[in-house]
Amino acid sequence: MTVTEEPKPRRLTPKGRATRDRIIEAATELIARNGVAGTGIEDVRAAAGVSGSQLYHYFDSKQALIRAVITRQADSVLHPDQPRVTALDSFDALRAWADAAIERQRENGCRGDCTLGSLAGELSVSDEESRTDLATGFLRWKDLILDGLRAMRDRGGLRADADLDELALSLLTALQGGVLLSQTMLHVRPLEAAMNASLAYVHSFATTAGR
Template identity: 80%
Template sequence: MSDAPKPRRLTPKGRATRDRIVEAATALIAQRGVAGVGVEDVRAAAGVSGSQLYHYFDSKQALIRAVITRQADSVLHPDEPRIAVLDSFDALRAWADAAIERQQENDGRGGCDLGSLAGELSASDEESRGDLADGFMRWKDLILNGLAAMRDRGELRPEADLDELAFALLAAFQGGKVLAQTVRDVQPMVAAMNATLAHIRSFAT
């Protein structure tokens, strides 16, 4: 687990300013990648002064870690494909379809998701790697909780290895996105998600 610093208590105005900075950084990284974005770029895009930016983030790494946290939380936002309610076969299918549709809307391109950030940061920034690992494990646990609810209702056989199935679905989702972004075609993501959902359904009672 990473040892990320706890955020300071902020006023509503301070929270809005901090959020604006993180949103600007997220948008720029989606366009240029982490290496292509500097603190001054973020300051200008967010429309804040240098002193304001450094009040909330004392380094680029601190800002990047805030972006990672934001993106790890994105699956809980109402306008994103939801991963928090995967407690039925219909919910699993709906989430997969929504994730695929979102990738199609991006024309198969990348962005500022955990997978893209991991590709840039995991080998060079141990603190960020830890934050990314935490985010992925949170997603995996949300999938696992949904599968456990299905097993408890008798929809999945008791012998199903829920931990393995949760990792498989997360890997299909994230690996499928990376391939789709690379070849500019959503078909690898469709194939990975469909195959994994079919495997999960094979454990239906």
């Protein structure tokens, strides 16, 4: 099952890379608002300001484009300009992370947040390859949270017998599920409730010294 990664344009010129990025960006935007099924190649073409065969010059198929969007979203949590996720290693940091997510959701009226969770509902059943990509993204995300929790434990803030993997998963699930329900109910309360619950869960493993 080891597939060659990107068999399309073997080498990209700077200009080419820029165009490719523009396409992915436009696709991400559209998918966030209309979903995968509701976003046609033609729509992406128009939004990206490219024409016709461009899309198939850079991507083998619509599916390949979607997968690129997924990968981009999964990676966006890691290295780039998201400083808040780099230090989820204290109760305050976790709380701030949750609040930021809630605030972001509130800002755009509980709509159009293109998290992996929104894509998962649409793709994980129908497209096996996309499902794998999404699972990888979730796993990476979870590991990031896990790193923070490990730091907390090593520092003595969390009990040694705490199942950190479970805690990290509960935080991730709360975020994804909360965003999903918030988008559907057009209210931030589901997200708030879910984050509060999992934060409390983490908190219940705090050492007396840790807080």
